[in-house]
Amino acid sequence: MDDKVTIENDAQRLPAIDDEFGGVVVEMKQPMDSDVFRMLLKTSMSHWTLQGKKGVWIKLPIELSNLVDAAVKEGFWYHHAEPKYLMLLYWIPQTVNPIPGNASHIARVGAIVLNDKREMLVVQEKMGILRGIWKISTGIIHEGEDICVGVVREVKEETGIDTEFVEVLAFSQEHKVFFGKSEILFMCMMRPLSFDIQIQETEIEAAQWMPLEEYASQLSPHEKGLRKYITELCMAKVKGRYSGYLPVPVASDADGNPSYIYLNQGELNKKLNELS
Amino acid sequence: MDDKVTIENDAQRLPAIDDEFGGVVVEMKQPMDSDVFRMLLKTSMSHWTLQGKKGVWIKLPIELSNLVDAAVKEGFWYHHAEPKYLMLLYWIPQTVNPIPGNASHIARVGAIVLNDKREMLVVQEKMGILRGIWKISTGIIHEGEDICVGVVREVKEETGIDTEFVEVLAFSQEHKVFFGKSEILFMCMMRPLSFDIQIQETEIEAAQWMPLEEYASQLSPHEKGLRKYITELCMAKVKGRYSGYLPVPVASDADGNPSYIYLNQGELNKKLNELS
Numbered sequence: 334m335d336d337k338v339t340i341e342n343d344a345q346r347l348p349a350i351d352d353e354f355g356g357v358v359v360e361m362k363q364p365m366d367s368d369v370f371r372m373l374l375k376t377s378m379s380h381w382t383l384q385g386k387k388g389v390w391i392k393l394p395i396e397l398s399n400l401v402d403a404a405v406k407e408g409f410w411y412h413h414a415e416p417k418y419l420m421l422l423y424w425i426p427q428t429v430n431p432i433p434g435n436a437s438h439i440a441r442v443g444a445i446v447l448n449d450k451r452e453m454l455v456v457q458e459k460m461g462i463l464r465g466i467w468k469i470s471t472g473i474i475h476e477g478e479d480i481c482v483g484v485v486r487e488v489k490e491e492t493g494i495d496t497e498f499v500e501v502l503a504f505s506q507e508h509k510v511f512f513g514k515s516e517i518l519f520m521c522m523m524r525p526l527s528f529d530i531q532i533q534e535t536e537i538e539a540a541q542w543m544p545l546e547e548y549a550s551q552l553s554p555h556e557k558g559l560r561k562y563i564t565e566l567c568m569a570k571v572k573g574r575y576s577g578y579l580p581v582p583v584a585s586d587a588d589g590n591p592s593y594i595y596l597n598q599g600e601l602n603k604k605l606n607e608l609s
Numbered sequence: 610m611d612d613k614v615t616i617e618n619d620a621q622r623l624p625a626i627d628d629e630f631g632g633v634v635v636e637m638k639q640p641m642d643s644d645v646f647r648m649l650l651k652t653s654m655s656h657w658t659l660q661g662k663k664g665v666w667i668k669l670p671i672e673l674s675n676l677v678d679a680a681v682k683e684g685f686w687y688h689h690a691e692p693k694y695l696m697l698l699y700w701i702p703q704t705v706n707p708i709p710g711n712a713s714h715i716a717r718v719g720a721i722v723l724n725d726k727r728e729m730l731v732v733q734e735k736m737g738i739l740r741g742i743w744k745i746s747t748g749i750i751h752e753g754e755d756i757c758v759g760v761v762r763e764v765k766e767e768t769g770i771d772t773e774f775v776e777v778l779a780f781s782q783e784h785k786v787f788f789g790k791s792e793i794l795f796m797c798m799m800r801p802l803s804f805d806i807q808i809q810e811t812e813i814e815a816a817q818w819m820p821l822e823e824y825a826s827q828l829s830p831h832e833k834g835l836r837k838y839i840t841e842l843c844m845a846k847v848k849g850r851y852s853g854y855l856p857v858p859v860a861s862d863a864d865g866n867p868s869y870i871y872l873n874q875g876e877l878n879k880k881l882n883e884l885s
Contacts, residue, residue: 437752
C-alpha cells in the first residue's frame with residue numbers, strides 16, 4: 334500500500350536526486366510537453382518546499398529547449414550554460430542564495446621561449462588589437478588542462494616549436510576581458526626543443542626568433558604595461574637568477590591525474606633543510 | 610527610394626550590430642512572439658550568410674525566455690548564461706568555430722594569517738567535506754575582483770579579522786571542482802590588523818588562533834596534499850626567507866582601476882640593479 338502511494342506521488346513530480354547541500358537536482362533527459370513539465374514542476378516545488386529543500390537545480394539538455402520558458406515562468410533563473418545544456422536554479426529558503434555563480438575567470442598563458450642565442454620566439458597575430466605587433470605566443474588554458482601542459486600545446490599550435498615547461502615567472506589578473514569575465518595570465522618560461530618555425534596559418538601572420546635586445550627596443554621607455562615586465566623578467570632570467578614557481582604534483586583526482594602546486598621549490602627546500 | 614527599400618528589408622530582419630571579428634550581435638530587448646522571432650531569424654540568417662558574416666550572437670534577457678526554443682530550432686547553441694540572460698551562438702562558415710568557450714576557471718584564495726606569536730588563524734566550516742577540520746580561511750574571488758582585495762574581504766567575512774595583503778606564496782590548479790570547471794587556488798600571506806574573532810555564523814562553525822606547531826601536528830606524516838605545503842610555506846616564511854609574489858600595478862582599465870602583475874619584485878629589482 335505504501336509503495337503504491339509513493340509511486341502515484343512520484344508520477345506527479347519530476348524525477349530528482351538529493352544533492353550534498355540540502356537541495357535537489359532534476360536532470361531532464363526525455364522529451365516532455367512544456368505544459369506537462371510546468372504542471373509537474375509546480376507540484377514538485379510545493380513538495381520540496383514542504384520538505385525544507387534549499388537549492389533546486391534543473392539541467393536541460395539543448396534538445397529540451399522547449400522547457401526553458403516554463404522553468405523561467407516558475408521563477409527559475411539561469412546559473413550557467415555550456416554548448417549542450419542549460420542549468421537553471423531556484424533557491425527556496427527566505428535567505429540570501431549562497432550558491433557560487435558561474436566560473437568567473439579565463440586562464441591564459443604567455444610563453445617566454447628563449448634559445449641559447451638569447452633569441453625569443455615571437456609571433457604576430459592575424460586579428461585583434463595586437464595585430465602587427467611582435468609578441469610572445471599566448472593562448473587560453475582549457476577546462477581540465479594543466480597550465481604547464483597547455484602552454485606547451487599553445488606554442489606548438491601557433492609556431493610548430495616543441496618546448497619543455499620550465500617555470501611560471503609571474504602572473505597578472507585583468508578584468509572585463511570576455512563577456513565581463515576576468516582573466517589570469519601566467520607567464521611561463523619555456524625551453525625550446527626544436528627550432529624550425531611552422532606557423533598556424535589561420536591565426537598567426539608571422540613568427541620568428543628575435544634577439545632579446547631587439548624585442549626590448551620595440552618598447553617605449555614609458556611602457557608601463559605587461560610587455561615591460563616580460564622584458565624585465567627575460568633579462569633578469571638570462572643574466573641573473575630570478576626564480577619562478579615550479580609545478581609539484583600534490584594529489585590525484587578521480588581519474589588518477591595529479592594536480593599541481595606551483596611554488597618556489599628551490600627556496601622552500603633550502604629553507605626547510607636549514608631548519609632540520 | 611533606396612531608403613525605403615532599406616527600411617522594408619530591415620523590418621524583416623532582427624536588429625543587429627557588427628562585431629570586431631566579422632560577426633554580428635543581436636541583443637533582444639523588446640518582447641516578441643516566438644513565431645515572429647523565428648521567421649525574422651530565418652530571413653536574417655540568409656542575409657548574414659550572403660554577406661559572409663561569421664559568428665552570430667543572440668543575447669536573450671531572461672524575460673524573453675519564450676524565444677530560446679526558436680533560436681535552438683534554427684541551429685543555435687548555448688555559449689554561456691548569467692542569472693539574467695542567455696547568450697546563444699551560431700558559426701556560419703564551413704570552418705571550425707574558433708570562438709573561445711565560456712570562462713573555464715574559478716579563482717579561489719586561501720589566507721595564511723599569522724600573528725606575532727606564530728599563531729595561525731584557522732576555521733572550521735559548517736558544511737562540505739572539510740567539516741570539523743581546522744583549516745585556513747578560503748573563498749572565491751568574484752568576477753572583477755582583485756586577488757589581493759578579495760582575500761582581505763574573505764577573511765573579514767568569515768572571521769571578523771582585518772588583514773593586510775602581503776604576498777602570494779604559491780598557487781595550485783585543480784580540475785573538475787564545480788560543474789566540470791577547474792579551480793586555481795592562490796595561497797596568500799596576510800598580516801593581521803585586528804585580533805578579536807567574530808565568526809560568520811551561517812558558514813563557519815568555529816575559528817581560533819592556533820599555534821603553528823599544533824596546526825602542523827594535525828597532519829599525518831604521509832600527508833601529500835595542499836595542507837603539507839601550507840604548513841611548509843608557513844614554516845619557511847616564519848623562520849626563513851621564502852619570497853612570494855607581490856602585486857605591482859601595471860595598467861588601467863576603462864574605469865581607471867589598475868590591474869596587477871604578481872611577481873618576485875625584490876629579486877627582480879635586485880637583478881636589474883646589478884645589471885645596470
